[in-house]
Amino acid sequence: MTNQYIPPKVWVMDGENGGKFANINRPTAGARYEKVLDVGTHPLQLHSLATPNGQKVTILLEELLALGISAAEYDAYIINIGDGEQFSSGFVEINPNSKIPALLDRSGDTPIRVFESGAILLYLAEKFGHFLPKDIAKRTEAMNWLFWLQGSAPYLGGGFGHFYAYAPEKFEYPINRFAMEAKRQLDVLDKQLANHKYIAGDEYTIADIAIWPWYGNLIINNGYDAAEFLDVASYTHVVRWAKEIAQREAVKRGVIVNRSWGEEWEQVPKRHSAADIDLVMSKKT
Numbered sequence: 001m002t003n004q005y006i007p008p009k010v011w012v013m014d015g016e017n018g019g020k021f022a023n024i025n026r027p028t029a030g031a032r033y034e035k036v037l038d039v040g041t042h043p044l045q046l047h048s049l050a051t052p053n054g055q056k057v058t059i060l061l062e063e064l065l066a067l068g069i070s071a072a073e074y075d076a077y078i079i080n081i082g083d084g085e086q087f088s089s090g091f092v093e094i095n096p097n098s099k100i101p102a103l104l105d106r107s108g109d110t111p112i113r114v115f116e117s118g119a120i121l122l123y124l125a126e127k128f129g130h131f132l133p134k135d136i137a138k139r140t141e142a143m144n145w146l147f148w149l150q151g152s153a154p155y156l157g158g159g160f161g162h163f164y165a166y167a168p169e170k171f172e173y174p175i176n177r178f179a180m181e182a183k184r185q186l187d188v189l190d191k192q193l194a195n196h197k198y199i200a201g202d203e204y205t206i207a208d209i210a211i212w213p214w215y216g217n218l219i220i221n222n223g224y225d226a227a228e229f230l231d232v233a234s235y236t237h238v239v240r241w242a243k244e245i246a247q248r249e250a251v252k253r254g255v256i257v258n259r260s261w262g263e264e265w266e267q268v269p270k271r272h273s274a275a276d277i278d279l280v281m282s283k284k285t
């Protein structure tokens with residue numbers, strides 16, 4: 001194996017390294033410019049984008065609304081991460097980590113900020129009392145898989161997806177390493193779903209809502225253009241689960257919120273009421 005790169009004693013950022021997102025990446029945190037976030041009329045204010053991490057939250061909110069929980073009404077604003085909007089002072093106030101999704105709950109006396117998509121799912125599931133079983137054993141199993149997803153998805157997205165789809169060149173070593181890990185993860189899910197209807201048992205929970213946008217999208221929408229490369233069709237139990245969840249009305253609605261790409265009928269950049277989604281969905285022929 002040849003290796004041309006010798007790391008310097010101390011790493012310094014040396015211009016842009018190419019690849020998608022290179023223009024916004026810097027080794028520092030904090031706001032880069034002043035801007036106050038928009039505020040709508042609902043207590044729940046979501047600032048997000050329809051990437052898998054963003055879709056988790058909008059799917060859960062749509063599932064809650066589908067149950068008739070009107071207190072889950074929300075205003076959703078798009079944060080264009082390619083334009084660096086995650087670095088505005090207003091966004092950094094609700095998420096010092098500058099990554100979507102971020103939620104502000106203004107229903108109480110003092111607004112509560114919630115960042116990290118897993119924390120947001122947990123917050124909303126507990127606040128409204130749905131999609132997280134009450135039974136301690138079932139609840140723990142749902143939490144196991146929720147935390148599994150939060151720890152595993154970065155290997156799929158930041159590891160496999162980055163090197164297979166976004167890096168400026170195809171490098172064999174990281175693609176091999178992360179393809180192996182992505183397939184191992186798919187096999188973990190497949191073995192679990194062979195014996196369970198949903199990932200944490202017989203109930204649809206926030207664990208499914210967290211995992212589906214990552215591994216469901218990989219299977220159903222050929223995420224990273226890698227369905228063939230990873231032979232996703234061979235994980236038959238994951239395929240069964242992914243297709244079943246894709247049929248849920250709330251999932252169909254949630255995945256298009258804060259989206260500004262794709263077909264006209266799958267783009268709801270801002271959402272203030274159900275009508276915003278209905279209108280866009282009605283454009284599908």
Ligand SMILES: N[C@@H](CCC(=O)N[C@@H](CS)C(=O)NCC(=O)O)C(=O)O
Binds near residue numbers: 051052118
């Ligand atoms: N662990 C975080 C990850 C969030 C995340 O990586 N968000 C990405 C989009 S999917 C982002 O905002 N990236 C912008 C950036 O890195 O500057 C979560 O689950 O909320």
